[in-house]
Amino acid sequence: MESKKRFFLKVTAVFFLVSWSSIAQKDYKLWMQYDKISNAEILSKYKASVNGIVSLENSATAKISSNELEMALNAMLDSKIEVKSKIEAENSIIIGSESVLDAEIRTQLQKDLTLINEEGFIIKSILFKNKKQIVITGKKDIGVLYGVYSFLRLVQTHQPIENLNIADAPKTNIRILNHWDNLDRTVERGYAGFSLWNWQKLPDFIDHRYVDYARANASIGINGTVLTNVNANALILTPQYLEKVEALANVFRPYGIKVYLTARFSAPIEIGGLKTADPKDVSVMNWWKEKAKEIYKRIPDFGGFLVKANSEGQPGPQNYGRDHVDGANMLADAVAPFGGIVMWRAFVYSEHDANDRAKQAYAEFVPYDGKFRENVIVQVKNGAIDFQPREPFHPMFGAMPKTPLMMEFQITQEYLGFSTHLVYLPKLFQEVLESDTYQKGKNSLVAKVVDGTLDNHKLTGIAGVSNIGNDLNWTGHPFAQANWYGFGRLAWNPYLDSGVIAEEWMRATFSNDEKFINPVKEMMLKSREAVVNYMTPLGLHHIMDTGHHYGPGPWVSNLSRPEWNPVYYHKADKNGIGFDRSKKGTDAVGQYAPTVANIFDNLKTCPEKDLLWFHHVPWNYKLQNGQTLWNGLALKYQEGVDQVKEMQTTWKNVKQYVDPERFDEVEMLLNIQYKEAKWWRDACLLYFQQFSGKELPDGVEKPTQSLDYFKSLQFPFAPGN
Numbered sequence: 001m002e003s004k005k006r007f008f009l010k011v012t013a014v015f016f017l018v019s020w021s022s023i024a025q026k027d028y029k030l031w032m033q034y035d036k037i038s039n040a041e042i043l044s045k046y047k048a049s050v051n052g053i054v055s056l057e058n059s060a061t062a063k064i065s066s067n068e069l070e071m072a073l074n075a076m077l078d079s080k081i082e083v084k085s086k087i088e089a090e091n092s093i094i095i096g097s098e099s100v101l102d103a104e105i106r107t108q109l110q111k112d113l114t115l116i117n118e119e120g121f122i123i124k125s126i127l128f129k130n131k132k133q134i135v136i137t138g139k140k141d142i143g144v145l146y147g148v149y150s151f152l153r154l155v156q157t158h159q160p161i162e163n164l165n166i167a168d169a170p171k172t173n174i175r176i177l178n179h180w181d182n183l184d185r186t187v188e189r190g191y192a193g194f195s196l197w198n199w200q201k202l203p204d205f206i207d208h209r210y211v212d213y214a215r216a217n218a219s220i221g222i223n224g225t226v227l228t229n230v231n232a233n234a235l236i237l238t239p240q241y242l243e244k245v246e247a248l249a250n251v252f253r254p255y256g257i258k259v260y261l262t263a264r265f266s267a268p269i270e271i272g273g274l275k276t277a278d279p280k281d282v283s284v285m286n287w288w289k290e291k292a293k294e295i296y297k298r299i300p301d302f303g304g305f306l307v308k309a310n311s312e313g314q315p316g317p318q319n320y321g322r323d324h325v326d327g328a329n330m331l332a333d334a335v336a337p338f339g340g341i342v343m344w345r346a347f348v349y350s351e352h353d354a355n356d357r358a359k360q361a362y363a364e365f366v367p368y369d370g371k372f373r374e375n376v377i378v379q380v381k382n383g384a385i386d387f388q389p390r391e392p393f394h395p396m397f398g399a400m401p402k403t404p405l406m407m408e409f410q411i412t413q414e415y416l417g418f419s420t421h422l423v424y425l426p427k428l429f430q431e432v433l434e435s436d437t438y439q440k441g442k443n444s445l446v447a448k449v450v451d452g453t454l455d456n457h458k459l460t461g462i463a464g465v466s467n468i469g470n471d472l473n474w475t476g477h478p479f480a481q482a483n484w485y486g487f488g489r490l491a492w493n494p495y496l497d498s499g500v501i502a503e504e505w506m507r508a509t510f511s512n513d514e515k516f517i518n519p520v521k522e523m524m525l526k527s528r529e530a531v532v533n534y535m536t537p538l539g540l541h542h543i544m545d546t547g548h549h550y551g552p553g554p555w556v557s558n559l560s561r562p563e564w565n566p567v568y569y570h571k572a573d574k575n576g577i578g579f580d581r582s583k584k585g586t587d588a589v590g591q592y593a594p595t596v597a598n599i600f601d602n603l604k605t606c607p608e609k610d611l612l613w614f615h616h617v618p619w620n621y622k623l624q625n626g627q628t629l630w631n632g633l634a635l636k637y638q639e640g641v642d643q644v645k646e647m648q649t650t651w652k653n654v655k656q657y658v659d660p661e662r663f664d665e666v667e668m669l670l671n672i673q674y675k676e677a678k679w680w681r682d683a684c685l686l687y688f689q690q691f692s693g694k695e696l697p698d699g700v701e702k703p704t705q706s707l708d709y710f711k712s713l714q715f716p717f718a719p720g721n
């Protein structure tokens with residue numbers, strides 16, 4: 001009896017352990033689930049096309065390629081494919097960079113190799129000695145690794161692999177995550193736990209998570225990471241911390257990922273013992289030169305610095321009567337001998353500048369066009385305010401042809417529901433990238449500014465403010481993984497379609513079943529418009545609550561800086577609502593090329609999605625659908641809530657295609673999102689109703705609480721603040 005009981009307990013414990021670890025693993029494995037292919041027909045086709053791996057190279061990166069291929073194929077094809085170093089059998093996958101290929105194969109691929117750059121790859125079906133083979137190659141081993149991930153994606157998404165002929169290469173050079181991670185492991189605007197970087201245990205303890213992080217990034221082509229917050233701490237530049245940074249760089253290197261740091265402009269004073277950080281002071285210049293030398297001695301491929309200067313209280317060259325060019329060029333000179341770069345942020349605005357905040361970065365930076373060193377790239381947020389659910393593209397794109405500009409997107413959802421709301425961001429990213437600046441006439445897309453083709457720039461890049469933390473599933477919301485994934489894919493190729501990316505991600509993460517893919521893809525693609533509708537429809541912006549930006553706070557008017565207050569942005573009054581940025585207002589429209597300016601300036605041609613961004617509009621104004629502005633606004637809020645409800649239904653209907661753990665997680669999160677969407681609708685409409693003085697139209701649900709109730713809500717411990 002006793003032993004039976006013990007046996008039962010043991011079995012339960014084992015079962016518990018197995019199921020516990022599989023829960024953790026599913027979430028943890030991101031888009032690299034590599035599940036066994038259950039469709040027998042597809043499986044047998046793949047098995048017939050692949051029966052060996054030949055790895056021709058021995059570098060650390062090459063080993064990652066062959067291990068990944070071996071592990072993933074054996075899992076997906078449920079077979080025992082081995083890695084060899086010589087070509088023997090037919091239907092092998094031959095991997096290795098150009099220089100190690102057999103001469104005959106290289107000759108066959110000569111033309112293809114001219115199509116790619118240093119990080120690109122070729123995947124091609126060939127005949128070698130009359131035997132069918134697949135070659136994955138590139139100019140360098142890192143290209144081969146990208147090729148391997150791309151090949152695996154084909155298998156993960158059930159694409160044919162019989163006649164492959166793919167040449168692909170990244171369109172930007174710097175595809176980088178910006179971690180706003182502090183040295184105490186809190187993450188500014190982080191909603192997925194604490195920082196991955198365990199500074200206290202580094203450099204001696206290498207958490208396996210660092211490897212998994214690098215692998216996930218490499219799989220989508222990300223090749224850089226800024227480890228530290230833009231609101232920087234100078235200590236990261238001391239030997240004590242550089243030793244730790246070096247350890248991380250060593251882990252990331254074989255995955256093609258370079259490490260970058262944020263440079264606190266006042267570091268020469270804080271950790272260098274100097275009296276000044278004036279960029280024109282010789283001792284300051286020398287301090288940075290020595291600092292660069294010290295860093296590169298440890299980390300020969302160190303990427304460079306990201307700098308937030310004279311912005312939101314951060315120190316910068318203006319503290320010494322110098323300007324952004326002086327500051328950026330001084331740092332650029334320090335890292336130039338080692339091939340480093342400086343990413344200088346354009347996110348600047350000042351409480352002492354009475355100008356429309358949306359105009360300030362352009363006004364300050366555009367006159368500097370052409371004055372920065374060759375190794376400086378100016379990093380510009382996608383819109384002129386701050387990562388709102390929707391912003392028109394930043395007018396700096398298309399206005400600085402002589403300066404490389406890189407895009408800064410925010411992957412973490414500071415203003416879009418934290419990690420609780422399902423919002424598929426590549427849709428937002430795509431909208432920005434395909435906006436037309438008209439800098440050189442029609443088709444001067446933001447994407448062309450960013451990839452350097454519009455103005456012939458060699459230094460190009462896209463940054464994403466990371467949504468990663470030490471949560472088991474990395475990003476808090478299982479669907480927020482898609483935002484990390486999609487960011488990487490768009491950084492590689494800013495012309496990709498967000499729908500295609502969503503589908504890839506779903507197939508690699510959840511299921512290839514069309515009955516899952518079709519409805520969930522639609523849900524993802526609509527989710528961005530849903531959040532715009534229930535938070536900031538028709539061009540409203542920055543009406544989130546104070547500081548933490550969690551939930552609605554359109555009434556907030558007591559913050560020390562005028563442009564931190566929501567009332568500054570919506571300007572609701574008896575006459576109407578919206579920020580007049582037309583020629584008659586602040587003339588922010590004038591910062592765009594004339595064709596674009598005219599479209600935004602004219603009430604009749606301004607897209608309604610941006611209406612209240614550019615115009616102060618009377619409550620009775622007739623929208624295109626015939627509704628008054630007040631009714632239309634209210635109906636948009638309701639539409640947003642209804643869309644979340646639809647998302648809940650969609651999710652319920654795909655239950656059978658998802659593992660129970662992730663199903664439950666998403667279901668619970670959607671319930672919260674629905675609750676919070678209603679909170680947004682009710683709080684905003686009750687507040688704006690005080691000005692419009694009108695009833696809610698038919699079809700809009702009655703508010704669940706009073707305005708006073710919503711105003712009374714406090715969140716002293718909202719995360720990320």
Ligand code: BDP
Nearest residue numbers: 188189230231308347386387
């Ligand atoms: C804002 C964030 C703030 C960041 C700042 C920035 O609220 O935490 O430090 O942007 O980008 O979105 O520098």
